[in-house]
Amino acid sequence: MTQQKLGLLFMAPVAAFLLIGFVSPILIVGWYSLMEPRSFDLNTVFTIANYRSAFSDGYGPPFFWSLSFAAVTTLTCLVLAWPTAKLLHRFAGRGAAVITALIAVPIFISESVRLFGMSLFLMPGGGILAGSVRALFDLSIGSVLNTKLAVYLGLVYVHFPFVLFPALLGVALIPQDRIDAARDLGASRWQVLREVELPLALPGLVIGALLTFVLCIGANAEAAILGGQTVTVLTRAVEQRFSYAQDWPMGAALTMLVIAMTAVFVFPALSRLDLNRLIRR
Amino acid sequence: MTRTAEPAQRQTALSLIGLSRHFGTFKALDSISLEIEEGEFFTIVGPSGSGKTTMLRILAGLDQPTQGSLLLRGTDITRMPANQRPTAMVFQSLALFDHRSVGENVEFALKMRGMPKPERREQAFELLDLVHLGRDYYNRAVTQCSGGERQRVALARALASDPEILFFDEPLSALDYRLRKTLEVELRELQRRTGRTFVYITHSLEEAMVMSDRIGIMREGKLVQIGTPAEIYGQPKDRFVARFMGEVNIFEVSDHRLVDFEASVSTVKDGFLIVRPEMLHPADAEDPGLHFEATIAEVFRLGSRVQLHLETVAGLLVSEQPASCQLKPNDAVRFGFDPDQTHSVPE
Numbered sequence: 001m002t003q004q005k006l007g008l009l010f011m012a013p014v015a016a017f018l019l020i021g022f023v024s025p026i027l028i029v030g031w032y033s034l035m036e037p038r039s040f041d042l043n044t045v046f047t048i049a050n051y052r053s054a055f056s057d058g059y060g061p062p063f064f065w066s067l068s069f070a071a072v073t074t075l076t077c078l079v080l081a082w083p084t085a086k087l088l089h090r091f092a093g094r095g096a097a098v099i100t101a102l103i104a105v106p107i108f109i110s111e112s113v114r115l116f117g118m119s120l121f122l123m124p125g126g127g128i129l130a131g132s133v134r135a136l137f138d139l140s141i142g143s144v145l146n147t148k149l150a151v152y153l154g155l156v157y158v159h160f161p162f163v164l165f166p167a168l169l170g171v172a173l174i175p176q177d178r179i180d181a182a183r184d185l186g187a188s189r190w191q192v193l194r195e196v197e198l199p200l201a202l203p204g205l206v207i208g209a210l211l212t213f214v215l216c217i218g219a220n221a222e223a224a225i226l227g228g229q230t231v232t233v234l235t236r237a238v239e240q241r242f243s244y245a246q247d248w249p250m251g252a253a254l255t256m257l258v259i260a261m262t263a264v265f266v267f268p269a270l271s272r273l274d275l276n277r278l279i280r281r
Numbered sequence: 282m283t284r285t286a287e288p289a290q291r292q293t294a295l296s297l298i299g300l301s302r303h304f305g306t307f308k309a310l311d312s313i314s315l316e317i318e319e320g321e322f323f324t325i326v327g328p329s330g331s332g333k334t335t336m337l338r339i340l341a342g343l344d345q346p347t348q349g350s351l352l353l354r355g356t357d358i359t360r361m362p363a364n365q366r367p368t369a370m371v372f373q374s375l376a377l378f379d380h381r382s383v384g385e386n387v388e389f390a391l392k393m394r395g396m397p398k399p400e401r402r403e404q405a406f407e408l409l410d411l412v413h414l415g416r417d418y419y420n421r422a423v424t425q426c427s428g429g430e431r432q433r434v435a436l437a438r439a440l441a442s443d444p445e446i447l448f449f450d451e452p453l454s455a456l457d458y459r460l461r462k463t464l465e466v467e468l469r470e471l472q473r474r475t476g477r478t479f480v481y482i483t484h485s486l487e488e489a490m491v492m493s494d495r496i497g498i499m500r501e502g503k504l505v506q507i508g509t510p511a512e513i514y515g516q517p518k519d520r521f522v523a524r525f526m527g528e529v530n531i532f533e534v535s536d537h538r539l540v541d542f543e544a545s546v547s548t549v550k551d552g553f554l555i556v557r558p559e560m561l562h563p564a565d566a567e568d569p570g571l572h573f574e575a576t577i578a579e580v581f582r583l584g585s586r587v588q589l590h591l592e593t594v595a596g597l598l599v600s601e602q603p604a605s606c607q608l609k610p611n612d613a614v615r616f617g618f619d620p621d622q623t624h625s626v627p628e
Contacts, residue, residue, distance in 0.1 A: 175374075181378075182393075183343065184343065185390040186390050186442055187364055
């Protein structure tokens with residue numbers, strides 16, 4: 001009994017913090033989303049008008065683009081991270097640390113700075129890529145800057161480490177003898193991957209995929225810096241409601257939809273994860 | 282290394298020709314040549330680090346030899362990848378797929394070949410019966426199985442691919458004594474019944490003696506001696522093998538003189554006499570052979586027999602007598618053995 005009380009006591013600071021910093025803002029935003037459009041009060045009449053216009057007033061494209069970018073980026077990062085993680089794991093202790101550091105260090109630099117760097121690199125005419133190609137080969141090339149492709153490249157570039165490191169953790173969960181056993185029992189390399197490696201590394205891959213997917217849904221800077229005006233992503237749409245349009249209830253309704261959508265993806269995936277297994281190993 | 286004295290009654294299943302495996306300058310395997318016969322239970326025994334596992338991994342195709350070749354019924358399979366070899370291995374760790382059920386583990390090899398599910402399941406049922414688990418285990422999670430059950434699952438999984446040769450890498454080492462004994466007998470029985478070739482690795486002499494048709498003793502990457510259990514126990518090639526095969530008293534002989542006893546030996550000029558504990562017994566004056574004074578230092582009752590530690594002019598010696606032996610510590614007794622009836626080794 002005392003142990004239980006002690007546990008509650010230790011839990012109290014975190015619980016208070018989450019209540020004040022996490023639960024209450026969501027409640028306030030949720031409340032706002034049910035107020036009349038363009039009102040700034042929390043005591044007007046309850047209405048679902050905001051949600052209705054979320055589905056009818058042209059908010060489809062931002063949802064579509066954010067979801068598509070998130071899905072494609074997650075998939076790309078997974079495909080890139082798997083062989084990288086396998087290699088890093090195999091050469092652990094033999095130069096793998098240097099490569100890991102090279103991938104990890106940029107995380108400590110502000111995302112906007114990195115994206116502006118990428119923008120300089122991609123710039124047409126005198127950009128680093130186009131300029132170098134012209135100087136070296138006397139060739140004029142176009143640029144993908146201010147296209148959806150640039151947004152996609154930026155998303156992959158920024159989020160790759162978020163998949164790689166959990167994937168590395170996942171790869172470390174595969175004991176070599178299981179791979180040997182599968183080979184011995186007649187499995188081809190492809191069958192080993194499908195039947196043994198991927199299922200065993202799944203916890204790491206799921207965590208990485210979730211992180212990336214959720215971060216991509218909320219990503220804004222890539223579209224703003226690399227995409228020009230070609231695409232309006234979800235976060236941008238929400239931000240516009242709150243600032244430029246001064247329609248807080250509408251912004252709140254969109255926010256609640258994003259949260260609900262994220263939850264739909266996150267909770268089923270998390271419930272399939274055995275976090276204990278990851279930590280104990 | 283190969284047996285040339287006997288006519289070849291059985292076909293050779295596996296031929297190792299000068300197999301070596303080097304890790305940098307370390308020779309894990311140093312030019313191993315060996316022929317394993319069809320339907321034979323061949324056990325490789327050796328201390329840890331002697332190269333047993335490296336050898337088995339090369340036989341299974343999980344590692345490549347630095348030199349030498351490997352023939353399966355005369356066909357060179359040295360470079361054949363593991364998944365194409367008609368062999369299967371039971372790993373020391375068992376290497377069961379914990380994310381799959383017992384049934385799916387057993388069926389794995391069949392699934393890899395593209396056998397349809399109903400057929401696979403039928404075969405898995407048969408295999409589960411064969412290893413005394415029963416089909417009730419089919420849907421059980423591997424993680425819920427006990428050590429002995431996991432052992433049987435691993436065996437059934439290896440048998441599923443219908444391998445021509447089965448490899449075992451110390452699979453019983455993690456089990457308790459009784460279970461190990463039971464499984465030793467079952468494995469031997471299974472091998473007899475199926476007539477398959479088994480290549481078994483262990484560091485346990487007892488396991489090797491109980492199960493094997495022939496034993497190969499390994500030391501520092503080399504095969505030191507190959508022979509039947511009786512041959513290896515009775516006629517070890519050198520002191521290393523003699524010591525490895527159980528308790529032993531070793532006496533040096535130099536120019537027909539037994540150094541420790543100041544006695545003469547007619548049959549051996551230089552070398553070492555190998556005297557097993559059961560050959561050292563309390564002696565009467567009429568008994569032939571060498572007699573000497575001994576004081577009993579310790580008495581260990583081992584159930585069916587008694588082990589005595591004796592203090593003698595030759596230092597501490599070990600003798601084993603029937604359980605009826607009534608000697609107690611500090612008793613002074615004359616002990617003896619017949620040097621002319623004793624096996625000797627040159628080194």
